[in-house]
Amino acid sequence: MSVRIYLAEDILTAYLSGELDHHVVRTIREEIDEAAERAHPAVLVLDFRDVTFMDSSGIGLVMGRYALMQELGGELKIENLPNHIKKVMRLAGLERLANMETGGVRK
């Protein structure tokens, strides 16, 4: 699992890849928060296109970043959700929280 973070204008995008569980979420969370606190972006995008597995630890990650962006006065977007992950996110009702794309994976 890894995260690559890019800043373009005032949009900070975190490309997540691999298996998103409790073990890896801890380090990823720190990297994203550090970048967001430094950049104060208008939008934080979490891009899930290369995430191959996710459990409720990933839901915690999204909810926590939502809270962070509220604090920073910005917006959170979730993009490119593979179907198997959409299933877990739906359970949590996360579409209401983050601006979640409902379409398929955009490659």
Add this chain to the structure above:
Amino acid sequence: MKPLNEMKLSFPSKSANEAFARTAVAAFVAALDPTVDELTDIKTAVSEAVTNAIVHGYRESIQTIYITAAIYPDNRVVIRIRDKGCGIEDIQKAMEPLYTTSPEGERAGLGFAVMQSLCDKVKVTSRPGKGTTVTLTRTLAGRNG
């Protein structure tokens, strides 16, 4: 009904073993020729229960987690995840969606809800101070189902 096959697994409650545990169970279940979606469901449910044992049961101290799994001729999979950790005071409350005892760890309180939505049956037995056992049952429709 006699199982077609059975397995037992025990490993230290290190978070790095979460991936190992769900992958090992998936490899065992593969004998029933599950679909990709069914395998993902099972991996996710196992990951929830193992993470709970690590985070809540053992409170991140390194002790042992036990898993047994069995597959049956009617395509049923039964997986048991056990810890000898702190146990759960009120199981019904613990299973309510959004209930969590560690919000500071950014837990959503959705682990049991995820297990219940992905399995046919989730049974929890627990004794405070003794530990917790989660039994997951899922019948596979398989590729012909």
